[in-house]
Amino acid sequence: MKTSTYNMPDQTGHFGQYGGRFVPETLMQAVLELEKEYSRALEDAEFHVELQKLMKDYVGRETPLYLAENLTQHAGGAKIHLKREDLNHTGAHKINNTVGQALLAVRMGKRKIVAETGAGQHGVATATVCALMNLDCVIFMGKEDIRRQQLNVFRMELLGAKVVSVDAGSGTLKDAVNEALRYWVTNVRDTHYILGSVMGPHPFPKMVRDFQSVIGKETKKQFIEKEGKLPDALVACIGGGSNSIGLFYPFIEDESVEIYGVEAAGLGLTTEKHAASLSKGKPGVLHGAMMYLLQDEDGQIQEAHSISAGLDYPGIGPEHSYLHDINRIKYEAVTDEEALEAFQLLSKLEGIIPALESAHAIAYAVKLAAKMSKDENIVVCLSGRGDKDVQTIKDKLGGEE
Amino acid sequence: MDKIQKALSDTGKKAFVPYIMAGDGGLRCLKDRLLYLQECGADAIEIGIPFSDPVADGPTIQKAGIRALKEGTTLKKVLEDLKEYKHEITIPLILMTYLNPLVAYGFYNFAENAKLAGIAGCIIPDLPIEEEEIILPALDKANISLIRLVTLTTPAERIKEIGERASGFIYAVTVTGITGTRNNFNKDLAEFLKTVKSMSPVPVLAGFGVSNAEQVEEVCKYCDGVIVGSKIVDLFDQGELDEINRLVKTADAVSI
Numbered sequence: 094m095k096t097s098t099y100n101m102p103d104q105t106g107h108f109g110q111y112g113g114r115f116v117p118e119t120l121m122q123a124v125l126e127l128e129k130e131y132s133r134a135l136e137d138a139e140f141h142v143e144l145q146k147l148m149k150d151y152v153g154r155e156t157p158l159y160l161a162e163n164l165t166q167h168a169g170g171a172k173i174h175l176k177r178e179d180l181n182h183t184g185a186h187k188i189n190n191t192v193g194q195a196l197l198a199v200r201m202g203k204r205k206i207v208a209e210t211g212a213g214q215h216g217v218a219t220a221t222v223c224a225l226m227n228l229d230c231v232i233f234m235g236k237e238d239i240r241r242q243q244l245n246v247f248r249m250e251l252l253g254a255k256v257v258s259v260d261a262g263s264g265t266l267k268d269a270v271n272e273a274l275r276y277w278v279t280n281v282r283d284t285h286y287i288l289g290s291v292m293g294p295h296p297f298p299k300m301v302r303d304f305q306s307v308i309g310k311e312t313k314k315q316f317i318e319k320e321g322k323l324p325d326a327l328v329a330c331i332g333g334g335s336n337s338i339g340l341f342y343p344f345i346e347d348e349s350v351e352i353y354g355v356e357a358a359g360l361g362l363t364t365e366k367h368a369a370s371l372s373k374g375k376p377g378v379l380h381g382a383m384m385y386l387l388q389d390e391d392g393q394i395q396e397a398h399s400i401s402a403g404l405d406y407p408g409i410g411p412e413h414s415y416l417h418d419i420n421r422i423k424y425e426a427v428t429d430e431e432a433l434e435a436f437q438l439l440s441k442l443e444g445i446i447p448a449l450e451s452a453h454a455i456a457y458a459v460k461l462a463a464k465m466s467k468d469e470n471i472v473v474c475l476s477g478r479g480d481k482d483v484q485t486i487k488d489k490l491g492g493e494e
Numbered sequence: 495m496d497k498i499q500k501a502l503s504d505t506g507k508k509a510f511v512p513y514i515m516a517g518d519g520g521l522r523c524l525k526d527r528l529l530y531l532q533e534c535g536a537d538a539i540e541i542g543i544p545f546s547d548p549v550a551d552g553p554t555i556q557k558a559g560i561r562a563l564k565e566g567t568t569l570k571k572v573l574e575d576l577k578e579y580k581h582e583i584t585i586p587l588i589l590m591t592y593l594n595p596l597v598a599y600g601f602y603n604f605a606e607n608a609k610l611a612g613i614a615g616c617i618i619p620d621l622p623i624e625e626e627e628i629i630l631p632a633l634d635k636a637n638i639s640l641i642r643l644v645t646l647t648t649p650a651e652r653i654k655e656i657g658e659r660a661s662g663f664i665y666a667v668t669v670t671g672i673t674g675t676r677n678n679f680n681k682d683l684a685e686f687l688k689t690v691k692s693m694s695p696v697p698v699l700a701g702f703g704v705s706n707a708e709q710v711e712e713v714c715k716y717c718d719g720v721i722v723g724s725k726i727v728d729l730f731d732q733g734e735l736d737e738i739n740r741l742v743k744t745a746d747a748v749s750i
């Protein structure tokens with residue numbers, strides 16, 4: 094593996110064999126236009142100024158890098174630092190991406206927005222920027238996710254978005270993406286699709302990564318300021334892969350840094366109820382990109398399972414698929430049960446209630462820290478806060494307490 | 495000139511190409527339905543392969559796909575089935591399938607078996623020209639035409655490029671949207687079809703949203719024929735065979 098000069102994706106949006114633009118012809122124009130507008134924006138100083146201003150004054154960046162001493166002591170090994178994306182406006186990293194994409198939509202003269210959401214965090218982050226920039230907003234959300242993330246549905250509605258329930262399939266994130274894509278195909282002339290993770294057709298995986306990279310850039314600067322060196326390991330949870338690539342990307346070329354992505358193992362990798370696309374899937378094409386997918390031998394996509402709505406997706410973004418194959422990142426999996434434990438652990442030890450998604454990263458970091466020495470350091474992306482999950486946890490634990 | 499192009503040109507009439515979902519009603523229905531459509535006078539038949547996540551399809555074809563998957567339909571089984579009776583079918587058969595079942599099959603393996611099953615062409619709705627190199631060598635080797643789509647959002651420049659690559663026919667998508675019946679067409683449709691026609695060396699067939707005789711007639715004024723999907727799927731599901739016969743014959747009546 095040689096990542097000291099990492100430069101992906103290529104001109105055509107491929108990360109090795111992954112990525113690409115596998116979309117219906119009707120969308121090609123929009124996808125090409127977006128790519129062009131994004132490149133133009135990157136060259137435009139005004140765009141950067143506007144983005145930075147919103148990131149600072151509206152989103153509340155930079156977010157702290159917090160040394161979790163109690164958790165560190167509990168794990169009994171390496172020091173665990175938390176990158177506090179939960180402190181962003183709307184409570185998760187998702188808004189780093191939606192602010193950037195909404196600015197692009199406005200630049201393209203598209204005043205209507207469609208998005209999918211799983212946990213509802215991306216939906217809330219999208220509805221929020223739409224309220225701010227006065228854009229029409231339609232959010233597709235699986236029926237099952239609507240049930241388990243009620244609070245976020247209400248938040249989106251308060252923000253003025255229309256939330257559409259999707260009954261198809263298992264009523265989770267994959268089905269919401271299907272429906273959002275169909276809506277986009279039908280309304281593409283005046284609508285921008287704010288995809289919520291590093292998936293979909295080029296340029297989404299690159300663009301979302303770039304917007305989320307603020308996480309890793311800040312982390313690097315903060316860590317060096319505090320410790321005068323680089324961390325030894327990074328850990329983040331993976332649904333589509335955006336908070337993780339956001340933290341990881343600025344460290345890809347730093348070969349001394351071990352990087353761990355944590356997928357959802359659901360009820361366990363030996364069962365059929367998990368969302369571990371890399372551990373258990375194989376390459377295929379869905380939602381516009383070639384990537385690892387949970388699928389049967391005939392290429393039918395399988396339903397994922399995770400207690401956390403945000404990780405409940407049968408694919409993993411193309412860049413992660415590539416980084417997996419070249420062995421730059423190690424991918425691990427954490428079960429529902431381990432995540433639930435970590436959820437409570439962080440709440441009790443640090444007074445921080447994490448999102449169930451982020452709890453997967455915490456669970457793995459605790460295990461990893463125990464195997465490392467006390468003078469080593471781990472940074473965990475605490476991708477979101479857990480308010481949205483309190484009801485789920487209450488239902489789960491209700492019987493036990 | 496490939497087999498599809500030949501079958502759709504020089505017939506002295508407009509082409510009618512019905513779409514059916516393989517395995518809807520069970521795979522045992524496939525042969526009867528293909529033979530019936532051939533007897534009605536279809537000029538070619540599009541055979542849909544069910545997929546778990548058909549993002550280019552509306553409710554009718556989505557539901558048919560779910561029914562077919564519940565029956566245990568797979569691409570492999572469909573090709574096996576076709577091999578048995580391909581000699582009874584003289585019109586070209588074209589597979590309409592999303593890309594992932596082909597990825598899972600392996601492109602060369604798929605193309606070889608498709609050829610043995612008598613498949614003349616493939617329509618892959620999630621494969622724009624930017625990505626087609628991924629499968630083209632395998633299809634070329636098996637002499638299977640890749641049917642390309644153009645849409646109302648495809649600029650003239652790009653229509654020209656797609657025309658230059660075309661084989662079989664060009665599939666002109668008549669709506670900005672997904673499959674399914676529509677009451678009205680976009681006002682720009684005539685202009686669009688004329689543009690495609692002027693840039694295409696192969697026949698141009700219009701599809702998506704065409705569902706009745708008036709629409710067939712209207713659309714056929716500007717191109718070489720029509721593809722009718724959701725309506726045919728519905729009619730088979732409801733057992734309305736006579737209605738299918740009438741619909742297939744509507745294209746014959748359009749003067750050329």
Ligand SMILES: Cc1ncc(COP(=O)(O)O)c(C=O)c1O
Nearest residue numbers: 214332333334335336403450477
């Ligand atoms: C708090 C939180 N973390 C993580 C994720 C997973 O998404 P990604 O892998 O794109 O970061 C989600 C998705 O909804 C989320 O809400």
